[in-house]
Amino acid sequence: xxxxxxxxxxxxxxxxxxxxxxxxxxxxxxxxxxxxxxxxxxxxxxxxxxxxxxxxxxxxxxxxxxxxxxxxxxxxxxxxxxxxxxxxxxxxxxxxxxxxxxxxxxxxxxxxxxxxxxxxxxxxxxxxxxxxxxxxxxxxxxxxxxxxxxxxxxxxxxxxxxxxxxxxxxxxxxxxxxxxxxxxxxxxxxxxxxxxxxxxxxxxxxxxxxxxxxxxxxxxxxxxxxxxxxxxxxxxxxxxxxxxxxxxxxxxxxxxxxxxxxxxxxxxxxxxxx
Amino acid sequence: xxxxxxxxxxxxxxxxxxxxxxxxxxxxxxxxxxxxxxxxxxxxxxxxxxxxxxxxxxxxxxxxxxxxxxxxxxxxxxxxxxxxxxxxxxxxxxxxxxxxxxxxxxxxxxxxxxxxxxxxxxxxxxxxxxxxxxxxxxxxxxxxxxxxxxxxxxxxxxxxxxxxxx
Numbered sequence: 290x291x292x293x294x295x296x297x298x299x300x301x302x303x304x305x306x307x308x309x310x311x312x313x314x315x316x317x318x319x320x321x322x323x324x325x326x327x328x329x330x331x332x333x334x335x336x337x338x339x340x341x342x343x344x345x346x347x348x349x350x351x352x353x354x355x356x357x358x359x360x361x362x363x364x365x366x367x368x369x370x371x372x373x374x375x376x377x378x379x380x381x382x383x384x385x386x387x388x389x390x391x392x393x394x395x396x397x398x399x400x401x402x403x404x405x406x407x408x409x410x411x412x413x414x415x416x417x418x419x420x421x422x423x424x425x426x427x428x429x430x431x432x433x434x435x436x437x438x439x440x441x442x443x444x445x446x447x448x449x450x451x452x453x454x455x456x457x458x459x460x461x462x463x464x465x466x467x468x469x470x471x472x473x474x475x476x477x478x479x480x481x482x483x484x485x486x487x488x489x490x491x492x493x494x495x496x497x498x499x500x501x502x503x504x505x506x507x508x509x510x511x512x513x514x515x516x517x518x519x520x521x522x523x524x525x526x527x528x529x530x531x532x533x534x535x536x537x538x539x540x541x542x543x544x545x546x547x548x549x550x551x552x553x554x555x556x557x558x559x560x561x562x563x
Numbered sequence: 564x565x566x567x568x569x570x571x572x573x574x575x576x577x578x579x580x581x582x583x584x585x586x587x588x589x590x591x592x593x594x595x596x597x598x599x600x601x602x603x604x605x606x607x608x609x610x611x612x613x614x615x616x617x618x619x620x621x622x623x624x625x626x627x628x629x630x631x632x633x634x635x636x637x638x639x640x641x642x643x644x645x646x647x648x649x650x651x652x653x654x655x656x657x658x659x660x661x662x663x664x665x666x667x668x669x670x671x672x673x674x675x676x677x678x679x680x681x682x683x684x685x686x687x688x689x690x691x692x693x694x695x696x697x698x699x700x701x702x703x704x705x706x707x708x709x710x711x712x713x714x715x716x717x718x719x720x721x722x723x724x725x726x727x728x729x
Contacts (some may be wrong), residue, residue, distance in 0.1 A: 300644065304637045308679060311633030315683045323683060395612060 327339035357480075382546070389547040403553030405429065407529055409454060409463055409545050414484055416459030419443065421548055425432045426450045432511050439538035440517035441465060441505060442548050453550070458518065458538055467518050469480045469501055478503060478519050478536060486519050488534035495532060503536065513554050572600055572620060576627050593648050593697040595642035595669050597624065601639065602664040602705045604658050617643030621672075634679035642671035661709025662702045669701035670694070697707075 312324040322403045390406045407421035417440070421435070429448035434444055435455050443457040456463055461482035468475040476491040491497060507514030525536035575596050583592040601617045614659050621639025625632040653660060677689040 300614060300640060303615075303640070304679075307618075307622075307636040308682065309633075311631040311679070314631040314633070314683060315643035327682075534635055 296359055357391060359516050365513075372418060383524065386546040388507075389438055390415075391548075393436070393449065393547060393549045396438060402550070405549050405550040405552060407435075409453075409548060412457070412542065412545070413460065414457070414542055416556070417457045417463065417480055418446075419455040419457055419542075419545075419548075420489045421453050421550075423451050423453065423550075427552075429453050429552050431549050433552045434554060435550050436516055436550050437540045437545050439541050439545075440519075441512060442542065442545065444511055445550065457542060458540075459486060459542065464509065465512050465518055466506045467503035468506040470504055474504075475506060475508070475558055476534070477520065481513070482537075485522075488519065488521065488536050489531065491532045491534055493526060493530060493532055497521060497524055497532065497534065502539065520538075520543040568600070572597065572623070572642060575600065576623060581625060585647060590696060590700065591692065594700040595697060596701075597639075598642070598665055598668045598672065598701050599705050599708045600641045601646055602661060602668055604643070605650040606660060606709075614640050614643040614647060630685065631683065631716070634676050634683070635659025637673075638676035639680045642673040645671045656702060657717045658706045658709035658713055661712075662706030665704035666698050668705075669698045672726045673697060 305475040309324055309327075312327055313322045315323040317326055361400055369499050369503040386408055393406070394404070394540045401466055405423055405427055407423045410420050410422050412419035420437075427448075429445045430553050431445060431447075433448075434441070435444060443460065443463060446456045447454040450484060458465060458478065458480060459482070460480040463480040466475070467478045467488065473504040474495045475498050476484065476488045478486050478488055481487055499521055502517055503519045503521065505514055505516040505518050511519075517539040519536035520539055521534055523533075525533040526537075527533050579594075579596045581587065581594075582594065582596070597620055600620060604617070618640035620637045621635035621637065622632060623635075624639060625635035631637055646664055649664065649667060655665075673689065673694050677687050680687055
């Protein structure tokens, strides 16, 4: 006779069922079946775990949402930082321009009466032109001199409200009467159409060396005298009766921020109001 | 167990009930009379599903003697499994084996029953003295049954009748 091995799992399951049946019959002091207490004891951790998982899921979802908001905020903040950085650069530029203007005014006390400060908004060195703007609407007569801390810049060729256009000293048609600081050598600085200048009409016997600084003489009736205009960079003798002189503007036209416009200067007035 | 054994089992339980009645010596109630059925099933190996029928026997025990139904089924089926395993390694089928199986069965029933009651919070009536007495008495009861089976009294009675009728 074969004796089959009883299925252990089924037997254990039966035992559990029997124990549960017995627990159903036993009452707790509160009167509830003990089985209910057991079920609660089993279900409670599961429910607690499910609740915690729910909270975790909710927190993760909230965290994800918040993360998206943080990312958006971060982008906004980055844009704000960039905007503030740009504004800071502008403010730095404004501050530097203001310092330039202050320095310019202090350095040109003789012409500052009635002078108008303007800010460079555009310049085309190849074309020899510059656009400047004033803070308020002002009419500037044609040929109003424009100077900067470095020296002569040019003259006004057009004025319209707060916008004013200058002809730079390097313009091919620009010219200014100059002399050395001791007044012994006189000439005419003319633009060459690029960023250099030429000094014309300097006699061959003139004592002029490389590195000499030329000031405006006021002889042209446009620019006031005593403004540094050019530095001699090349002197060459030719068969002509005049020296061939190359010069460079003393004003740094590439980085000029602020110019001082002298609308009230008059050659006849000698620096007084018209 | 076959269906024909239901009536003897019920009778055994009823006798067990009578052993606990007032007026009967108290120690007689400590004999687990139905243990002999699971011992017989294990030693005679005439039943294949006796672990589950032992479970039914235990449930019947619970119905008749216990405050809750269930732990008896566990205890008696556990004892049935233990005896099933023991019968596979013990070849002896003498009255001593019956007694030994009864001892193991009774010990298992009392211990497992008490263990099954622990989670329920019910007061345990287990004591070493009760356990020992119950085990010993039940072993004696099973050994007695084994001895009766060895004596084959029905066969001898038939032989006696046959000789007398000649």
